Amino acid sequence: MNHRKKRIWPWLLSGLLPAVFSFFAYRKLHGKQKRAVPDVFFCEALKKRDGILVPGALVKNGVIGAQLKDRLDGALRLYRSGIGSCILVSGTAREVKFMKMYLLLRGFPEDKLYEDRNGFDTFQTMKNTQSAFQGKTFYVCTQKLYIPRTDYLAETAGLDAHGIIVDSMIYRNRRKDRLREYFAASKAWMEGVYYRWNRH
Numbered sequence: 406m407n408h409r410k411k412r413i414w415p416w417l418l419s420g421l422l423p424a425v426f427s428f429f430a431y432r433k434l435h436g437k438q439k440r441a442v443p444d445v446f447f448c449e450a451l452k453k454r455d456g457i458l459v460p461g462a463l464v465k466n467g468v469i470g471a472q473l474k475d476r477l478d479g480a481l482r483l484y485r486s487g488i489g490s491c492i493l494v495s496g497t498a499r500e501v502k503f504m505k506m507y508l509l510l511r512g513f514p515e516d517k518l519y520e521d522r523n524g525f526d527t528f529q530t531m532k533n534t535q536s537a538f539q540g541k542t543f544y545v546c547t548q549k550l551y552i553p554r555t556d557y558l559a560e561t562a563g564l565d566a567h568g569i570i571v572d573s574m575i576y577r578n579r580r581k582d583r584l585r586e587y588f589a590a591s592k593a594w595m596e597g598v599y600y601r602w603n604r605h
Contacts, residue, residue: 448569453489454542472548475574495520501522527555558593
């Protein structure tokens, strides 16, 4: 019996510790949110910024997913309201290809569209944007669930950017999204700590 317990403990710890750490990181990021987060559907009162950033998301079989569609529609709404003077789409090369196509087909001017085909995750997107647009300010079109992580990573990268809520619906698989966000938050928090430590 004792031998069984000894064999079980390492398995329990290997599963429990990452879960506890992910929960801690999630609370650290999501509990840090202090500012009032604007909603794209009430954007008239927003202060103008230099640009609008759209991070990539699911594109499956050539079809843009619901979350990415909301992000792109939100960016168009902000641009047409005069809140930002350009749109930057960031993601993998495939994501950017379809994002660009979506915007152009809806009449967005190509000379106001910028591409980042190396935005493999949110932090890379923020670092790339900060490097390419130093001193510029952005709104980031994303879902309410991801706002705290987005703001944290933008601040860590030295980018003056604020997330803006673009949710127009209740998305499918929200439980999976929330579970995934626990682990994404832990990754983001670790990236932030390491990045800040490495810069000093």
